[in-house]
Amino acid sequence: VISDHYEFELAVNAHRMQSEFYLMFSGAGKPIGGHKIGTAIYDYYLIHTVTAGEGLFVCNDAPYPCREGDTFCIFPGVPFSYQADKSNPWEYSWAGFSGSGSGELLRLIGVSAERPVASHTTEQAFQYYGMTRRALLENEYPSLTDLECSAYLKLMLIALGKSNPAHIADGAGDRSETERLVKYAARVIKTQYANPIAIESLADSIGYHRVYFSKIFTDYYGKSPKQYLKAVRMEQAELLLMSTALSIEQVAESVGYGDPLYFSKQFQKWSGMPPSEYRRKKRQG
DNA sequence: ATTAAACACCGCCATG
DNA sequence: GGCATGGCGGTGTTTA
Secondary structure, X not given: OOOOOOOOOOXXXXXXXXXXXXXXXXXXXXXXXXXXXXXXXXXXXXXXXXXXXXXXEEEOOEEEEEEOOOEEEEOOOOOEEEEEOOOOEOEEEEEEEEOOOHHHHHHHOOOEOOEOEEOOOOHXXXXXXXXXXXXXXXXXXXXXXXXXXXXXXXXXXHHHHHOOHHHOOHHHHOOOHHHHHHHHHHHHHHHHOOOOOOHHHXXXXXXXXXXXXXXXXXXXXXXXXXXXXXXXXXXXXXXXXXXXXXXXXXXHHHOOOXXXXXXXXXXXXXXXXXXXXXXXXXXXX
16 A cells, blocks of 8 residues: 555556567468478568467477477578478468567567477467457458457467466566565556655565665665655656646656655755756756 | 664654 | 745664
8 A cells, every 4th residue: 555545456567578569460271281381581470370180390400290289480580391291281370470579478488499389279379360360351440450469469379378387487587586576666666656655565565674675675776765766756857847848846746746845855956956947958958 | 584773864844 | 925944753774
């Protein structure tokens, strides 16, 4: 609980990805026995989920026999080929996608060029392929189609990750529970700075005493929680002063200071000049 | 790892 | 009334 004025529940996203990600196309089909594609190199990601039959996927010269329930992934810049079995050719759905966040997304669910196949793909994951295609074909609200089909593909990848939990890169690379909690606290500050934040409540919410929390936070970030919060608020205040016409009072309110006079004093300590002067100087170059 | 105690300072308000 | 000053209780940090 952060405020005395009301009770609420808060969930903060501590795993934000700075990523662009979009679906290019999606399809489903059944090649004839022995049909082969490649060896070739593409410049996008192409993921296939086998729903029946069998075939051979080759990535970087390494063979990966695939059958129902297997999902294999082609990576941009990595040579591959794949071929349907002669007597029992596979059927599969596929989706091509691109964007800077794609690699990280796949790594999160344990898929990489060194480990390009995930097994035990669920029926649910498979259904998302169909929903993706339907969104593209029906195109009911064209301006929403990109959002929708990319969302379905993400849901499909999530389902894929959940069906191979052992390979999920969990903890997002954190080396310890402490690190995870400290990062969570920093994320709370970064997203909630516009509201009153008591360091003690924040410490409580992750199960630490304020004294110990202050120590581990400072060890990790090089500044105390309070300093960190103030830096977030002041940097945002500078941005607002420069890029908006908000009054000083409104800027103060926007960065979590209820008392504009007090905000001005703090700002002066921070930047060496009062907010109004800061705005004037930055505006005239 | 945790906390009590001491210390520092913040945030707010009364006062002039 | 607007604004500086001082002071107080509580919050945050440091020490042990």
